[in-house]
Amino acid sequence: MQTNTATTMTRHISNGPARAFLCVLLAFGLFASVNLFAQEPVPADGAPVVEEHHTLIDRFIEGGWVMYPITACSIALVWLTVDLWMRTSIKKLAPPAQVAQVQDLFRAGDYVGAYQFCKGNPSPFTNTSRVALSFLGDGHEATEAALFTELNKANSAIQTRINYLSVIGVCTPMIGLTGTVTGMMSAFSTLKTSGAGDPAKLSGAIGEVLIATASGLFIAVPAFMFFYFLRNRLQVSITDLQEVVMGLFRKMPYQHLKDAHVGEEEFYAAIPNWVAGEVAPAA
Numbered sequence: 001m002q003t004n005t006a007t008t009m010t011r012h013i014s015n016g017p018a019r020a021f022l023c024v025l026l027a028f029g030l031f032a033s034v035n036l037f038a039q040e041p042v043p044a045d046g047a048p049v050v051e052e053h054h055t056l057i058d059r060f061i062e063g064g065w066v067m068y069p070i071t072a073c074s075i076a077l078v079w080l081t082v083d084l085w086m087r088t089s090i091k092k093l094a095p096p097a098q099v100a101q102v103q104d105l106f107r108a109g110d111y112v113g114a115y116q117f118c119k120g121n122p123s124p125f126t127n128t129s130r131v132a133l134s135f136l137g138d139g140h141e142a143t144e145a146a147l148f149t150e151l152n153k154a155n156s157a158i159q160t161r162i163n164y165l166s167v168i169g170v171c172t173p174m175i176g177l178t179g180t181v182t183g184m185m186s187a188f189s190t191l192k193t194s195g196a197g198d199p200a201k202l203s204g205a206i207g208e209v210l211i212a213t214a215s216g217l218f219i220a221v222p223a224f225m226f227f228y229f230l231r232n233r234l235q236v237s238i239t240d241l242q243e244v245v246m247g248l249f250r251k252m253p254y255q256h257l258k259d260a261h262v263g264e265e266e267f268y269a270a271i272p273n274w275v276a277g278e279v280a281p282a283a
Contacts, residue, residue, distance in 0.1 A: 066179030094125035134263030169223035176216020
């Protein structure tokens with residue numbers, strides 16, 4: 001599992017900075033274009049130019065309909081970032097109070113009590129420990145396999161939520177590009193009907209083009225940054241969780257636990273009915 005994780009991290013890290021750097025360059029170029037188009041020419045007679053101050057609401061309205069889905073993506077970005085920051089903490093994955101309690105039960109050899117405690121206090125640490133405890137009677141290899149399977153399950157559950165940040169990072173520029181296309185269509189329509197004699201309508205259409213694209217990139221850049229940061233943070237925390245759980249089962253006396261049933265899971269496998277019929281005593 002560690003080899004696959006390291007390979008995956010190396011592949012993403014090698015592609016991540018280049019993609020983030022490209023997004024930053026695109027955002028910088030678009031914002032520079034916004035400032036360029038926002039400059040008004042100085043009148044020939046030397047009269048002072050009255051600067052218009054645009055509020056955030058004005059920019060939102062000028063950006064057109066695509067600003068609504070982009071705003072929804074920005075809210076989702078903030079919510080996911082805060083939520084995943086807490087979920088990827090090692091203190092959230094393995095609460096110190098739970099670790100201390102399970103360690104005390106292991107020292108006392110009370111594996112049934114440890115199982116009951118883990119079942120009543122769910123967390124990635126207790127869930128992994130509980131599943132591993134239920135396989136104690138099957139030996140070291142079965143216990144370790146169950147432990148890593150549960151760790152992979154905990155990792156996948158959080159990684160799935162982190163992937164939504166990548167979805168936001170991909171979709172918001174596309175939404176902004178859609179606004180760019182509709183804005184350009186509006187600009188060409190204005191040129192067709194009014195010509196260049198109505199600069200107000202033409203500048204409004206151009207403003208929709210630039211603001212929509214810049215807004216999409218403004219959300220996409222931090223989305224990709226948080227995606228890579230939180231993914232790497234999760235991998236570090238999962239490694240720490242693995243060390244904590246593996247420390248519990250180190251030097252486990254499996255020879256004294258052979259065929260023991262610590263958990264409460266029901267076993268469904270049985271001797272095949274045709275074999276059971278053969279070994280049944282004759283009446």
